[in-house]
Amino acid sequence: MITQILGYPRIGEKRELKKACEAYWAGKISQKELFEVSKNIKKANWEIQKKQGIDLIPSNDFSFYDQVLDMTLTLGAIPERFEKLVEKDMNKTDLYFAMARGYQKNGLDIIAMEMTKWFNTNYHYIVPEFKKNQNFEFSSSKIIDDYKEALELGIKTKPVLIGPVSFLLLGKEKEEGFDKLELINNLIPAYISILKELETLKVDWIQIDEPFLTTDLSTKEKEIYAWVYNQFATQVPSVKLLLTSYFDGLKDNAETVVNLPVAGIHLDLTSDEDQLDEILNIFPPQKFLSLGLVNGRNVWKNSYKASLSKINTAAKKLGGERIIISTSCSLLHTPYNLDNENDIKSLPPEIKNRMAFAKQKITELSHLKLLADPITFNENEDILTHNNALLKSRDHSTLIHKPQIKNRVKNLTDDSVHRKSTFAIRQKYQKELFNFPLFPTTTIGSFPQTPEVRKKRNQLKKGEISLNEYNEFIKNEIKECIQFQEEIDLDVLVHGEFERNDMVEFFGEQLDGFAFTQNGWVQSYGSRAVKPPIIYGDVERKAPMTVNWSAYAQSLTKKHVKGMLTGPITILQWSFVRDDQPRKTTAFQIALAIRDEVSDLEKAGIHIIQIDEPAIREGLPLRAADKKEYLSWAVQAFKISSSGVKDSTQIHTHMCYSEFNEIIEHIAQMDADVITIETSRSHMELLEVFKVFKYPNEIGPGVYDIHSPRVPTEEEMEQLIQKASSLLSPEQIWVNPDCGLKTRNWEETMLALKNMVNAAKNYRRKLLINA
Ligand SMILES: Nc1nc2c(c(=O)[nH]1)N[C@@H](CNc1ccc(C(=O)N[C@@H](CCC(=O)N[C@@H](CCC(=O)N[C@@H](CCC(=O)O)C(=O)O)C(=O)O)C(=O)O)cc1)CN2
Numbered sequence: 001m002i003t004q005i006l007g008y009p010r011i012g013e014k015r016e017l018k019k020a021c022e023a024y025w026a027g028k029i030s031q032k033e034l035f036e037v038s039k040n041i042k043k044a045n046w047e048i049q050k051k052q053g054i055d056l057i058p059s060n061d062f063s064f065y066d067q068v069l070d071m072t073l074t075l076g077a078i079p080e081r082f083e084k085l086v087e088k089d090m091n092k093t094d095l096y097f098a099m100a101r102g103y104q105k106n107g108l109d110i111i112a113m114e115m116t117k118w119f120n121t122n123y124h125y126i127v128p129e130f131k132k133n134q135n136f137e138f139s140s141s142k143i144i145d146d147y148k149e150a151l152e153l154g155i156k157t158k159p160v161l162i163g164p165v166s167f168l169l170l171g172k173e174k175e176e177g178f179d180k181l182e183l184i185n186n187l188i189p190a191y192i193s194i195l196k197e198l199e200t201l202k203v204d205w206i207q208i209d210e211p212f213l214t215t216d217l218s219t220k221e222k223e224i225y226a227w228v229y230n231q232f233a234t235q236v237p238s239v240k241l242l243l244t245s246y247f248d249g250l251k252d253n254a255e256t257v258v259n260l261p262v263a264g265i266h267l268d269l270t271s272d273e274d275q276l277d278e279i280l281n282i283f284p285p286q287k288f289l290s291l292g293l294v295n296g297r298n299v300w301k302n303s304y305k306a307s308l309s310k311i312n313t314a315a316k317k318l319g320g321e322r323i324i325i326s327t328s329c330s331l332l333h334t335p336y337n338l339d340n341e342n343d344i345k346s347l348p349p350e351i352k353n354r355m356a357f358a359k360q361k362i363t364e365l366s367h368l369k370l371l372a373d374p375i376t377f378n379e380n381e382d383i384l385t386h387n388n389a390l391l392k393s394r395d396h397s398t399l400i401h402k403p404q405i406k407n408r409v410k411n412l413t414d415d416s417v418h419r420k421s422t423f424a425i426r427q428k429y430q431k432e433l434f435n436f437p438l439f440p441t442t443t444i445g446s447f448p449q450t451p452e453v454r455k456k457r458n459q460l461k462k463g464e465i466s467l468n469e470y471n472e473f474i475k476n477e478i479k480e481c482i483q484f485q486e487e488i489d490l491d492v493l494v495h496g497e498f499e500r501n502d503m504v505e506f507f508g509e510q511l512d513g514f515a516f517t518q519n520g521w522v523q524s525y526g527s528r529a530v531k532p533p534i535i536y537g538d539v540e541r542k543a544p545m546t547v548n549w550s551a552y553a554q555s556l557t558k559k560h561v562k563g564m565l566t567g568p569i570t571i572l573q574w575s576f577v578r579d580d581q582p583r584k585t586t587a588f589q590i591a592l593a594i595r596d597e598v599s600d601l602e603k604a605g606i607h608i609i610q611i612d613e614p615a616i617r618e619g620l621p622l623r624a625a626d627k628k629e630y631l632s633w634a635v636q637a638f639k640i641s642s643s644g645v646k647d648s649t650q651i652h653t654h655m656c657y658s659e660f661n662e663i664i665e666h667i668a669q670m671d672a673d674v675i676t677i678e679t680s681r682s683h684m685e686l687l688e689v690f691k692v693f694k695y696p697n698e699i700g701p702g703v704y705d706i707h708s709p710r711v712p713t714e715e716e717m718e719q720l721i722q723k724a725s726s727l728l729s730p731e732q733i734w735v736n737p738d739c740g741l742k743t744r745n746w747e748e749t750m751l752a753l754k755n756m757v758n759a760a761k762n763y764r765r766k767l768l769i770n771a
């Protein structure tokens with residue numbers, strides 16, 4: 001048997017890549033220095049795998065920003081607006097970063113390529129853009145260079161490519177009148193060139209990722225898959241392709257997939273463990289089968305007993321030589337190394353003992369290999385015994401199991417899931433209490449997280465300043481933020497979220513049942529990363545988490561300050577979640593904790609409370625058949641958290657990543673009094689859905705794209721308000737940015753928000769004149 005992983009984290013064990021990229025963008029280091037950092041990261045990654053005895057070590061899994069963008073450049077699919085830069089002889093690295101981040105320099109203003117979520121993860125990729133008759137050409141030698149770079153270190157790697165069908169499906173048509181899949185004919189020759197070049201280098205295996213194979217495919221799409229892989233088999237017959245898919249099972253695509261003429265097929269057995277038997281029944285002779293047993297999406301130790309049983313089942317049918325023991329997906333979604341976590345207060349040893357990060361997951365693969373082989377089994381049996389005992393000890397842990405919490409979830413009644421009155425009645429009370437003008441203005445919560453704020457938090461962590469000093473600093477930030485909001489005359493104020501390292505981690509740190517890490521960084525997009533908290537046990541709120549900050553902010557102003565919370569589904573989705581109970585149960589436990597916080601905010605005199613749910617869409621299962629069930633409990637979880645308040649208390653929610661058209665009815669069922677959403681980047685295109693679906697409650701479509709440093713003008717935003725008014729009723733509409741302002745700086749923020757408030761005022765005035 002052989003072992004493999006599908007990809008390794010690439011930000012560096014100490015986030016070296018983030019620091020190097022940001023320094024390079026700021027002009028502080030040279031390109032040579034940047035490349036030096038990347039070289040060291042790749043080298044360390046390859047060597048650790050080699051040391052642990054991984055047989056198929058990936059290359060080209062490294063990326064400076066995103067692997068899909070790498071593929072776009074490899075195929076020469078550079079959008080037209082960047083051609084100006086090519087003509088100016090900009091070097092490839094700068095062009096690459098310009099495509100990812102936009103280019104506003106030297107009199108040019110070129111907007112970045114769009115970014116969106118990678119399937120159901122918190123990783124974002126750069127969306128390929130296609131025009132009619134788009135040409136593709138093998139244009140970047142990164143995949144070749146990285147292979148050679150590893151070879152020079154004495155390591156023969158398995159280059160990784162995104163497959164052609166998935167590449168097209170990941171992209172977007174930027175012109176009317178064609179279907180991106182038509183481009184497959186233009187695309188295949190470019191792929192053939194890549195494969196031929198790899199062939200001349202005598203590579204052994206090539207990993208080709210087709211993650212769309214775990215989604216619902218049309219007959220036509222299945223036919224395209226068959227056609228494409230037959231092309232490869234005839235035109236480059238000697239290359240050994242290992243075809244992967246992940247994040248779900250092959251299900252009804254299984255028949256198509258096992259019959260593709262490739263040398264090996266990889267299955268994700270962590271997200272669909274039942275598929276193995278079915279696949280084995282139809283699996284053709286000679287092909288290799290890769291068993292994705294070690295979970296690349298969580299931080300829990302593998303159950304060797306369960307994995308070995310699968311390996312044995314497969315080996316009985318296929319024989320051991322054709323089996324590959326693998327991670328379920330790339331390890332991109334897990335942190336680097338658990339050995340770096342030594343703070344027992346944030347990560348109790350009992351929990352740490354049951355965890356594995358990327359480095360530990362590699363060890364697990366080599367253990368499984370030893371245990372799967374009868375010859376090496378005997379002398380390693382204690383590894384299995386130990387693993388069994390460790391995982392069993394979980395069942396009786398008092399750290400994990402809290403009967404009173406389990407009971408509270410069990411005893412939830414229908415009443416706890418609904419507001420007291422209908423929206424129409426609540427709206428009446430709220431209008432009386434708040435008396436806002438038409439088009440009330442507000443923000444989404446966070447204000448700039450400046451280097452000073454982060455530095456203070458860092459000093460607190462290192463013990464260089466006292467908690468008191470830190471709190472006073474944050475209070476001062478809040479004070480200045482409130483003052484600014486009053487000055488520009490926003491209608492609903494926020495405290496600014498200065499005390500939060502991250503909107504999820506901040507809550508995780510304060511809840512029972514959560515652990516957190518010091519170095520457990522996972523890439524979210526580009527140079528940005530998160531440290532997802534770890535939910536290991538029953539979740540309970542120990543004490544109020546945000547009340548003091550909100551109450552303090554409210555004490556500074558006569559205007560209403562919105563309380564600011566993260567919702568249960570977003571906390572669930574952006575954490576590493578325990579795997580010993582259904583996600584729904586964990587979501588409900590978090591929801592109850594948030595419900596208690598909402599209630600305490602209300603008692604403290606906060607009359608408007610926002611519960612953010614930006615990740616509700618991303619949690620959607622990949623298969624249509626599974627969506628309904630998820631949406632049902634996700635909406636319930638939100639309602640558990642939000643429905644314990646008086647009719648006059650106004651509940652807001654916020655969502656970005658607004659590809660929500662398909663779930664708009666469920667969003668309406670959440671029954672928030674006000675929802676703010678991301679729409680400005682698409683110029684309100686997303687609101688088209690309201691032509692066919694009458695959204696019942698109030699809604700704030702974003703008028704200001706916070707992803708770009710650009711300051712929008714009053715006129716622009718007024719036009720967006722006007723556009724929204726043509727699709728929604730003026731009584732429904734709020735005016736706000738697309739999302740929080742934490743990644744922006746103060747200068748941009750001040751100008752943009754001033755313009756935003758003026759835009760709302762101008763539009764109100766015009767309505768009055770016309771009335
Ligand atoms: N969890 C989560 N997922 C999300 C989002 C989100 O906000 N949270 N937003 C969407 C977009 N994704 C994002 C992900 C990360 C960041 C982001 O800004 N991350 C920061 C880190 C945030 C953080 O944890 N900051 C810590 C500081 C960590 C740090 O870098 N400390 C320095 C020292 C700081 C100093 O002295 O200057 C160090 O350790 O070296 C804090 O504020 O306390 C980064 O990568 O730079 C933004 C958006 C979708 N997914």
Ligand SMILES: [Zn+2]
Nearest residue numbers: 614656739740
């Ligand atoms: Zn947002």
